[in-house]
Amino acid sequence: MIKLEKLSKVFETPGGGSVIAADQVSMEVPEGEICVLLGPSGCGKTTTLKMINGLIQKTSGKIWVAGCDTDEQDPVQLRRSIGYVIQQIGLFPNMTIEDNICVVPDLLGWDKTKSRRRAGELLELVNLDPGIFLKRYPKELSGGQQQRVGVIRALAADPPVLLMDEPFGAIDPINRAVIQDEFLKMQTELRKTIAFVSHDIDEAIKMADKIAIFKDGVLEQYDSPDDLLARPANDFIASFLGQDRTLKRLSLLQVQDVMFGDQVRVMARDDLEKARGLMREVGHKNIVMVGPRGRARGYLHLNDILDSTGKVEEHYQGLPATVNIRDDLRSAVSKMFRHDTTWLVCVDDEGFFKGSITQRAISHALGATYRDSDVATGAAAEAL
C-alpha cells in the first residue's frame, strides 16, 4: 500500500555542506497495517514520512501509495487522498470543529450536508457528543479532545492511507493510553494503512504491526515488534530498545499463546482419591476444581490431601487470582508477583477454565527465541 524504494533526502546546509537525512530507505507497509517509524531525534523518520506526501521533496528514489507512483500525481491531489495528523494537532482556530473536520471533503467538493453528517458520525466514533462539539471552536476543547478531532479530521474523506507524525506526543500519559486504545479499536474496523512516526518504544510496541528503526537516515531494521525485541539486528537497536526489552515482549504475547491447555480437572463431588490419581498420572502438584459447566472454582494441592479422605468440595482452596486468556503476559506476571504464586488458572470471558500458566512457561517462551540464536554463540563459548 505504501512502498518506498531507495528513498533518499540530502539537505544542503548553509555552509555548503550536505546532510543526508534519509539514505536509500526501502520498505513496504502492507494494506491495513500500522508501521511505526521509530528512532532518536534527527534519525530521518519524520523526513521519510513527509516525503511520502511530498511535504519534503525527495532527492532520489521512488514512492508508491496505493499502487500509484507519486511522481505521476499532482501533489495537491495526492495529499487530499492521504490523511495527515501532526503532533501539534493543527486544528484551525478560525473554524468550528465541524468545519475543521470537513476541510478535506470541502476541498474535494463533497456535498455539504453529507460531509456535515459524517463529521457528526466521526465525533461519535471518538466518544465526543456531536450536539455539543460540532459548533465549538478548537480553543474551547481540551488537549485530548483536540487530538481526537485531529485524528478524525484525517479520516473525514475516508482515505485508505494515513500519515501520523507523533500524533499522541503532546498528550499526558493517561489520556494518551486512552486515545491509543480508542485508535486501535477504530483501526480494527477501518483497516487503514498507516505510517506512524514515534520516538516512544512502548507506543511503537503497542501500536505497530511492524516497526522500522532509523538511525542517521538509515533504516536499520524493519520487523514485527516481537521479532525486533527478540532479535535486534545490532547493538544500536538493542540499546535503543533498552535493557528490559525482553520484559517489553511480555506485552506482545497473550496468555493463550503460552498456557497449557486441556488440563485435567475435578468436580466438587469427586472423591479425593480420584484427584490424587489424576495428579500422579500427569505429574502435577495442583489440580483445578471446576463447577458443573466448567467454570474454575478452586484448586487442590497434592501435599494438602496426601492422607485425607472425602470429597473435593470439603478440601478445596479458593483461587487467589485468575487470568483471562486474552490478557497479555505482562498482566499475568504482575498477578503472579502480587499473589506470590508461580502459576495461575486461565479462564475465558465467561470464567470457563481453559488451562494454566506458569512462570516457567513464560520465561521459557521469552527465552525460546534467544536460545535459537544463541546456539552458535553457546557452542563457541564451550569451545573455549
Place this chain on the structure above:
Amino acid sequence: MKMQILPHQERFRSRIAFGLGAILGIGLMIGERGYIGDTWRLYSEDILFLTVQHIQLVLVSSGLAILVGVPVGIMLSRPRMQRYSEAVLQVFNIGTTIPTLALLALSITLLGIGFVPAVFGLWAATLLPIVRNVFQGLRSVPDYLKEAATGMGMTPLHILRSVELPNALFVIFAGIRTAVAVNVGTVPLAFLIGGGGLGELIFTGIDLNEMQMLMAGAIPVALLSIAADWILAKAQYWLIPRGVNPLRN
C-alpha cells in the same frame, strides 16, 4: 490591605466620570447663550461643510491605504519575498519618521496644492501601520497550521484565504485601527496645503486668536476620532470569527 479594583467597579467609575462629563457638556451647551450654543450659532454652516470634507479626506485616504497596504503586507509575507521584506519594511519605517507635516509639504512639490496632495500625504502616513500589521499578523500564524493545511491538500491560495488571513485578522484589524486613529488626527493639517477639512477653523482660529472659532474646529475633530475608533472597535468585535477573536469567548 490594598483594595482590589474589580472590573465592574472600574466600569462603574468610568460611567460616573462619563456622566459628569456629559452633564458638564450639556450645561455648557444649554441655551443660545451657552458657550457651545453660541459657537454653533456662529459657525454651524462652516462646521457642517468642513466636517463633510474632513470625513471625505479620512475615508478616501485611509480607504486607499487599506486597499494598498493589505495586498502589500500579504505580498511581503510570502516565503519567496522573505529576503526583501525586511528591507522594504525599513523603507516604510523611515517613511514614518518623517513628520506628517513635512510629508504634506513634500507632497505639494509633487502634486501641488488641494485635495489630491492632501490625500496622498495622509495615505502615505497611514500606510505603514497597516502594512506592518498585515505582515506581522501573517508571519505570526504558526508554521504547523500551514503544514497541516498543506498536508491536507490545500493550495497556497487556499491556505492564505482560509487559514492565514482569518488567523491574522485580529492583528490586521488592530493595525487598521491604529492607522485610522493616526489618520483622523492628522487630517486637520491637510488644511495647510489646501486640502480643506476642520483644520480650517482650527488654524484660522489660532491665527486670528479667535478661541471660539478654534473650538468650533477642535471639538468636532475630537468627536470624529472617538466615533471612528468606536465604529472600528465594534467592527473588530463582530467581524472577526469567534475562534480567533480574543475579545469574544
